[in-house]
Amino acid sequence: MSIKNILVAYNGLPGSGTALAGAVLMQKHFDAHLTGLFAHGNPVLSRHLKKAWMPRKVQDAVIEAAEGPTADVQQTFYEVCKDIPQDKLHWIDNGGAVQRTVARYAQLFDLTVLGQRDTGVDHNLSHMAINPDKVAYDSGRPVMTFPADFTGSVFDGRTVLAWDGGRAAARALADAMNIIRAGSEVEIVSVGRSPLSPDARPGIDVGMVFDRHDVKVTLTELPRDKRPIADILVDHCEKIGASLLVMGAYEHSPVREGLIGGVTHDIALRARLPVLMSH
Numbered sequence: 001m002s003i004k005n006i007l008v009a010y011n012g013l014p015g016s017g018t019a020l021a022g023a024v025l026m027q028k029h030f031d032a033h034l035t036g037l038f039a040h041g042n043p044v045l046s047r048h049l050k051k052a053w054m055p056r057k058v059q060d061a062v063i064e065a066a067e068g069p070t071a072d073v074q075q076t077f078y079e080v081c082k083d084i085p086q087d088k089l090h091w092i093d094n095g096g097a098v099q100r101t102v103a104r105y106a107q108l109f110d111l112t113v114l115g116q117r118d119t120g121v122d123h124n125l126s127h128m129a130i131n132p133d134k135v136a137y138d139s140g141r142p143v144m145t146f147p148a149d150f151t152g153s154v155f156d157g158r159t160v161l162a163w164d165g166g167r168a169a170a171r172a173l174a175d176a177m178n179i180i181r182a183g184s185e186v187e188i189v190s191v192g193r194s195p196l197s198p199d200a201r202p203g204i205d206v207g208m209v210f211d212r213h214d215v216k217v218t219l220t221e222l223p224r225d226k227r228p229i230a231d232i233l234v235d236h237c238e239k240i241g242a243s244l245l246v247m248g249a250y251e252h253s254p255v256r257e258g259l260i261g262g263v264t265h266d267i268a269l270r271a272r273l274p275v276l277m278s279h
Contacts, residue, residue: 003030003178007109009102009130010036012073015115015148020080022146022154022274023113027084029155035090035109036077038070039101039130099138102130106139110178116147116271133268133277136249142175142278143249147271154274157243158185162233162263163206165190168248172278173206176246179276182214187240191232192224230266237273249277 008023010016020036027034074091081089094101106112114132136143144154159180163169180186188206210217222232237245249264267275 003110004032005108005110006030006032006034006113007105007111008034008036008113009039010073010077011038011040011098012076013115013129017115018146018148018150019113019115020077022144022150024081024084025153026111026113026144027088031088032110033088033090034081034084035092036074036081037092037094037102037105038073038077039094039096039098039105040070041095041097041101098130099134103135103138106135106141106143109141112139112141112143114143114145116145116268131268133249133264136277137279140279142172142276144274144276145268145271146274150274152243154179154244155181155184157241158187159244159246160233160237160240160242161186161188161206162245162247163188163190164248166248168250168279170248172246172248172276173209175278176276177213179244180210180213180215183216185216185218186210187218187220187242189220189222189233189236191222191229228266229263230270233263233267234271234273242273244274244276245271246276249279 003026006023006026008016008019010020023034026032070093074093077091078089092105094105102112102114112135114130114135116132132143132145159176161169161173161176163173188210207217207219220236222236225232227235233245233247236242245267247263247267264277267277
């Protein structure tokens with residue numbers, strides 16, 4: 001079953017603009033429905049409106065000021081998506097907690113498209129920041145991120161699948177099958193270990209899975225050096241001109257990776273190409 005139901009989290013911040021451009025690219029390729037989600041829960045606004053002493057006129061003024069940007073964001077969304085048929089274009093405005101809201105909606109979509117994690121968000125807008133890696137973890141659905149200023153296509157070049165033989169990587173492999181076309185090229189890469197060995201699972205290997213889907217596949221084992229694994233993967237993708245990196249999200253818990261670092265955490269910050277991550 002191919003991609004027919006795409007969600008893009010769009011809030012007007014720089015990273016979401018890149019995400020929207022990528023989502024339009026995916027919509028056109030798959031002729032899918034595209035839903036824009038504006039999740040904008042404002043904890044400061046919520047606290048003020050709950051205070052009983054606030055006069056009604058003041059409450060109305062605060063609400064009007066908050067809704068102004070909402071209309072602007074929606075208008076920009078429709079302008080960017082003007083070439084998409086109206087019956088396949090949708091908009092959801094939700095004032096709930098941003099991270100949780102995006103993850104909950106993502107559960108009902110074939111693919112969620114997000115901008116690369118932005119660490120430079122203005123403090124006053126920090127509550128609107130989205131962690132794509134954690135959306136993948138919390139939703140159990142595939143998430144695709146696009147780096148800032150991305151141009152090009154995810155379909156014209158080689159796809160790199162980061163493979164460590166784990167559960168999350170297996171989930172990413174299955175989700176990638178909905179995106180990778182027959183006849184395209186996939187390079188399966190492992191770093192510093194040998195899960196690609198024919199002895200890992202006698203009778204079948206991960207390369208054979210793609211081969212049976214008529215995908216041209218190569219296997220590459222990259223040596224582990226002093227660099228973080230994320231840097232090794234990103235540098236390799238850049239070296240071979242890959243158009244998409246596919247990887248499992250959080251083989252360990254997000255809390256552990258956030259504290260001591262990990263591949264998912266680092267890729268979410270550093271990738272210079274589109275990334276499909278699954279958990």
